[in-house]
Amino acid sequence: MKFGLFGINMRPCDDPATAARVARAAEQAGFDSLWTGEHIVLADPQTPPSPMPPDVPFVDSAVALAFAAGHTETIKLATGIIILPQRNPVVLAKSLASVDVVSGGRLICGFGIGSLAVEYGALGVPFEHKGRRAEEYIGAMKALWTMERPEYHGRFVSFSGVRAEPRPLQKPCPPIVFGGNSQYAFSRTARLGDGWFGFGLDRDRTASYIDGIRKACERYGRRFADIEISVTPRARVDCDVARHYAELGVHRIVLYTRARDESGVMEFIRAAERDLIDRFRSRS
Numbered sequence: 001m002k003f004g005l006f007g008i009n010m011r012p013c014d015d016p017a018t019a020a021r022v023a024r025a026a027e028q029a030g031f032d033s034l035w036t037g038e039h040i041v042l043a044d045p046q047t048p049p050s051p052m053p054p055d056v057p058f059v060d061s062a063v064a065l066a067f068a069a070g071h072t073e074t075i076k077l078a079t080g081i082i083i084l085p086q087r088n089p090v091v092l093a094k095s096l097a098s099v100d101v102v103s104g105g106r107l108i109c110g111f112g113i114g115s116l117a118v119e120y121g122a123l124g125v126p127f128e129h130k131g132r133r134a135e136e137y138i139g140a141m142k143a144l145w146t147m148e149r150p151e152y153h154g155r156f157v158s159f160s161g162v163r164a165e166p167r168p169l170q171k172p173c174p175p176i177v178f179g180g181n182s183q184y185a186f187s188r189t190a191r192l193g194d195g196w197f198g199f200g201l202d203r204d205r206t207a208s209y210i211d212g213i214r215k216a217c218e219r220y221g222r223r224f225a226d227i228e229i230s231v232t233p234r235a236r237v238d239c240d241v242a243r244h245y246a247e248l249g250v251h252r253i254v255l256y257t258r259a260r261d262e263s264g265v266m267e268f269i270r271a272a273e274r275d276l277i278d279r280f281r282s283r284s
Helices: 016-029 061-069 089-102 117-123 130-146 183-192 203-220 239-248 262-283
Strands: 002-006 033-036 076-079 107-112 176-178 195-201 228-233 252-256
Touching: 002 262, 016 061, 016 262, 033 061, 033 252, 061 076, 061 089, 089 107, 089 130, 130 183, 176 183, 183 195, 183 203, 195 203, 203 228, 203 239, 228 239, 239 262
Parallel strands: 002 033, 002 252, 033 076, 076 107, 107 176, 176 195, 195 228, 228 252
Antiparallel strands: none
């Protein structure tokens, strides 16, 4: 079992000094990855289904991960998730390739579709056809990252005769992880992804979603064993809980501390190292 830490771009880690210390502490404790969340904008005032108050800060994922890269050496850096249809894929391909380069090839690209119309409206992006738009954007970014003469022609993005350097250090490109709990998300994972990330899930929902991904892999001729499953459990995680998730097929638990200050996050990291990471190390 691997262990990630969620929230390296959110309070209290929206403060750069805190983010640097937390990133170093997580790496030293044995966490395998740091994860960001994303909402470019939030509804003000907060109205359902907006998940949190409008004053919650989210440092841009690429900026936060590049900053964390400068204060760490080995820990992986994951977007968990970027709401892909809201982004220009050519600009995003440049940003993410740059993070992979400055980090020495440590990026995990986590993408989702999003469900808040108010965010799409503020960005001037149509709310309909989100899934199809996201899949084209994946194709366009992969073209920029991998093709000798990048070219892509789709309904929502089209280009040729261009190049975007630098390209990612990881070849052919950084791992691509999808979020989402629908059959469309499972299909997208099976066809286009290297992994899947589920946030705030109990064991029953985790088991159901993993079964959905497994069936999608069978449908599209993909080996389920090639999909890395990462989950942030809803409940507090101890060794027994981690083992139960591992039995379901989870490869990584991404822990989320809701601590409001740096000292709370540091204590959370120390407890995770003592009660989870060291115990799993001793069995390997």
